[in-house]
Amino acid sequence: MITTVTRRRVEVLVDAPLVRIVRDLAEKAGFKGHTVLPTLGGSGRGGSWSDDQVTGGAGAKVMFVAIASRETADRFMDALAPLLDSHGLIVAAFDVDVIRPQKFS
C-alpha cells in the first residue's frame, strides 16, 4: 500500500507573457518545480480570450501549476497578492495527496 502525504497545489491562470514573473516568485517562495499548461480560451470580467499565438501570446493565458508544503504555498500566495488586480491573476489552492512527499517540500 503506497503511503500518501497531503500537500498544497497552487494554480495560477496568468497571461502568457507574465508567466515568467509568476515562476520567479514561486522559485523565491521555495517551490522545487512547476508545470505550465496551455489553455484554449475562456471568458471573465475582462471579456473573452483565446489561445492567440499570432499576437505574440499577449492575448493568451496559461495555467501555472505547482505543488509544495502549506508554508511554501502560503509564502507564494502572499507574494502574488499585490499582483492579483494589476496583473489580472486568478489563483486557486487546494490540498492534494502526493506520493514521494520529499519532492514537494
Add this chain to the structure above:
Amino acid sequence: MFDQLLSPVILFFLLGAFAAFARSDLAIPEAAAKAMALYLMAAIGLKGGIQVAENGVTAAFLAAAFIGVALSCIIPLAAFAALRGLGRLDALNAAAVAAHYGSVSVVTFVAGSEALELAGMPAAGHMVAVLALMETPPIIVGLMLARRFAAAASAPPGPAGAFLHETLLNGSVVLLSGSFLIGLAIGKQGFAPIAPVFDSAFRGVLCLFLLDMGLVAARRLREARSLTLRLAVLAIAFPLVNGFIGVLLGALAGLDQGSAAALGILAASASYIAAPAAMRVALPQADAGLYLAMSLALTFPFNIIAGIPLYAGLARWMSGA
C-alpha cells in the same frame, strides 16, 4: 484601388472577417497560424538580405533607416498627445497604445511589399532592415511615457532584464533580423536551392495567413469592450497621417517610389506581435484588449484594404509618375 480589392490576399482577408462576423466555426489551428507567421517573416527577411547582398549598403538605405528610426521615436510622442487629448485616454493606456503605433506590423509590410511588387513598384530589399530597426525603439519610448506620466506604471516585478529580453529578443525581431543576415550571407546563388520553399509558396501562404488574420481581427473587434468611438476614429486617423508623413519624407529623401511607399506603410502600421507582448510585461496594468483592438482590429484591416493602395498611389503621385 478596385484591382487591389480583388487581389487574393485581400479576398482571403475579407473571407476570414466575414466568417468571424457570421460566427462560422471556421478556424485555423493556432500552431498552423504561428508556423505561417514564422514562414512569412523568414521569407521576407531572406529576400531583403539577398537584395542588399546584390546592391550593397547604399545612401538610400542609410536615409531610409534614419527616417524610419526617427519616425518610430516621434510617432509614439504624437500619438500619446492625441490619445490623451482627443481620445480622452488615461496616461497609462495612452502610453501603451502609442508604443503600438510607433512600432511596426510585419504582416502589413509583407502584404504591402507584395502589393507594391504586383503594382510594378517593388520596394528596395533594405526596407526589411528598416522594418527591423523600427520595431523596438517605440516600445522603449512608450515605457518612458508611462513612467513619466502614469502614476500606476511602477517598475515591473522581477528582473528588469525580462522587459529588455522581451523587447530586443522577441521572436519576430530575432527571426526577421536573422533571416535578413542569412540572406545577406548566402546571396542569390545560395538562395536558389531553397527558393522553392521560400519563394514559390510565398503568395499562397500569405493568402492563408491573411484568412486567419481576418478571423482574428474581426473577433477582436466583436469582443472589444473598451473601444470608444473617439479611439476608433484615431485608429483610422493615425495610419492616414503617419502613412502620409512616411511617404512624404521618403520622397523628399529621394527614395524610389516603392521604397517611399514602403516607408509610408511602415509608418502607418501598428504592431500587434512585438509591442503587445512587451507591453504586457512592462505595463501589465494597461488594457491589452484596448491596444490589441485598436492595432489589430481597426488599423491593420484599414491598412490592408485601403491604406496600402493609398500610400502606393501617394508615392507614385509625389514622384510625378
